Amino acid sequence: MAAPLLANLSESLGSPEPAVRLMLSILIGYPCALVYRKYLFYQTATVINLFHAISGLALAAFNFGPQIYHSAVCVLVQFLMMRLMGRTITTVLSSFTFQMVYLLAGYYYTATEEYDIKWTMPHCVLTLKLVGLSFDYYDGGKEPSQLSAEQKKAALPSVPSLLEVCGFSYFYGGFLVGPQFTLRSYQKLVAGELTDSPGKPPNSVTPAMKRFALGFLCLTIYTIFSPYYPDSYFLTDEYEAQPFWYRCVFVLIWAKVILYKYVSCWVIAEGVCILSGLGYNGVVDGEHRWDACANMKVWVFETAPLFGGTISSFNINTNAWVARHVFKRLKFLGNKTLSHVTTLLFLTVWHGLHSGYLLCFSMEFFIITVERQALALVKDSPLLTKLANSPLYPLIYLVQQFFHWLFMGYPLVPFCLFTFDKWLKVYTSIYFCGHVFFLVAYLAMPHLRKALVPKKERSEIKQD
Template sequence: MTFTDTLSEQTGIPESSLRLLFTIIFAYPIAVIYRIFLLRPIASKYAASIRQWYILITGLSLSYFYNRHDIIHSLITTTVTWIFCYIGDKIGSRSLGTAAVFIFNMVYLLLGYIYMSTDEYDVNWTMTQCVLCLRMIGFAMDYMDGAKLINKKASTETAQREKTTPNDQPVSTTRLAKQPKLPISFQKNIALPTLPSYISTIAYAHFFTAFLTGPQFSYHLYQTFINMRSYPDPSRIPRGSYKHAFQCIAGGAIYLLVSQIGQMFFPQYVLVSEEFAKWDTLHRFVYFWMVGKFAFSKYLGVWKLVEGSCALLGISFNGFDDNGQPEWNGLANVESLRFEFATSLNDIISSFNINTNLWAKIYVFKRLIFLNSKTISSLGVLFFLALWHGLHTGYFMCFFLEFVDMEAEKRWSKRVEFIKKSLYEKKMKNGISGKLAWGAYRVVCWFLQTCALHYAMVAFDLLRYEWCITAWRNVYFAGHFVVFGLIFLDLVLPKGRSAGPRKVEGKQQEETALLKDTMEKAKTNGISNGVNAEYSVHHKKE
């Protein structure tokens, strides 16, 4: 009997959940050792190999601790992925090798779901396998894209881009400060012209801070990190990572504590009970909202803890802010404040499960460009992500409902845009009434966004079709009627005639231009209008 088994008997916490938590915690001392002895210049031509072997051994050890003998699944899929890439290159068709990798990893994962799945959230080897599935598919696609770099005659544009890419060589602080701050997981030059060694692939696949729940990041970032090319001066690692790690530990612990307490007072099984259907209407709606709210907390807590170990290790260095202070949030999977105070589902997309959102955009949405339709491509992405999560009906119901939510938000945000602009202009005049009106508008937007989000999230947690239908029926399918009703109204109501641009003098003109620029950035911050590639906001993994 292991210590997690004993602790499980004493606390009543499931043993698998304890193993998950301890796997995340053990990554911290491993990261500290790396930080002290290996995150510095090493006077040896084997420096990168030394770092890689450390990552390989510790990653496999942690994976074995969590998966035990089921680690064989990750070793099989990583090995087969590398072999398919190798054969594809040898026969002159990397695309064929990549197709084989895609099919093999998805089929292996789905068979794992079929064999291991229960009616509840599963904490077993399929959790790490689903993270690995995306990592290996992305790895193969990067290798496929790297084929075009082999032709030196066509490499001029690539060479110019690489000269200005911060991860390829040490660059100045000023240059790093101008780079996009979130995320650094997938940059423009991630294509792999040559196949990494088998050992490198295994180490990358089992990276000890990321193999369990993510974050996803490219092999290019991994290679840059072990070669010490992430910093302006490798001999002087910027400060602040320990502080950032501590903040992440505190934030993660709070989220997990809130999740435990919240689920004690608002257990989800009540939603499908006969007693719940007898409650008064308002009580049911409030309880339903609270269940959806606390369902997010456990994901946020785990991601914050993982972000801390990535910062401590040093891989998440994200350049410098406008004041020249180093930032360590490059692999953050959630922006807590932005998520908690989001006033639109677009804000949620760009602040929740950030790296998986970006992975879906790069490796799925953009690959569906041949469909010549953003809407169809978005639906394709959502179907892929639902399937990736598992075979439970609740995943598909949740993802589809949130796609409809996003469609309704997109349509009605255009209709009420004039109200938002008017309130914002009143706020900028510094009048108390204007600020109160703007604040009230944001509170209303926040409430509507959370209602849509939590309503769909319940299906993600309940999983079974009959449970989802029962829970929604107990609140009269309110979310469905509202969102489909809004879309119907938008279709039948006349489109508002856009007013011409008003002449605004001096400071007001600058404020209006700033608002327009801010709104445009907000629209493109997520996975584009409908890349709603994971506007499913509740990826159980990564």
């Protein structure tokens, strides 16, 4: 009975059935959170963990059928590693190796040349969650003086139970599309500590509904405009026949539209976390905050004129996970650039095995490098600083935003088209303009610095 209904719904919406199942599953998180608030908030940890595990498994089965055994195997193996190996670096390395190899094997055996919603999609979220769990368990055995403030908050004082790990792994608010959160945060949720009213369910209905409404708006925008800006259009003769400026503008608008697919899922899922209480983030300046699970800062994402601002407002919890467990733990390399490159390589592999991911993240690194040099130039040059603070700035902002979004969409082309033959065709049609632009900017930066930064300031900067 359900299958024909879903088929009819997906046909009427013009969306693939797996996408409809995914969105329905994210939305089902809201009634799950309401059930938890009304009937389970005062129950024992065993009952709450059981509810979270069973509801999450049910959603996984609804989307992926018998393939849920992949996640079950990885959760069980992770639990056994912690129990049998203890708080050792061997546990961390074994967890990292097993979970990543399992994920990459899944990518290898299920890969196609299209974006498919299959079991590997939530599994990449689960992989980070389980690897992070091994790090936090390992940190729990260290002296507090050896840990950073972040590590102290996440460190586990004792080994969790299998039911606790299952509830954490399958929690309906984060299993399918994220966000990332620690087991310590989840334990506080189960203990009823994540609330603005001690001893009572949190007053989070209004902030949760605000995120839902924003996410639904983003979903509506994507649903309306995505048919007009499909990925497949890049590969048509019609696209190639368009003027150069049109091809570039299409990349810009396409990127804006395609990103709403991710934004809508993350913001709606965040609303589920807020409704349950997991999104509670304490009191700041006398106000209760509900942004602990925020994966998007939508306003910053839309208005930031810099690549760094857009990246920092997008997929926030995943970026924070990578910063905490990869970038900062590479401190022993003694080189921030090398740590940054290694972190981006990890992100590349974690996303998948297609060449498009490698090109996307390498381009991101290059863009950020050039942007940082440009910002330093503006700061050090009296002329550019004066211009940036002049009445002409609104015009500069508009021009800057155009190039910002054009070249923000540029790396997304290989990210979404995946394979070498596809993204090469598109990049050739727009003459590799992004690569050319940033390469020229990179090569020109030292000469611009000589021309625009007075010699005295240059010598002072070198001394610093």
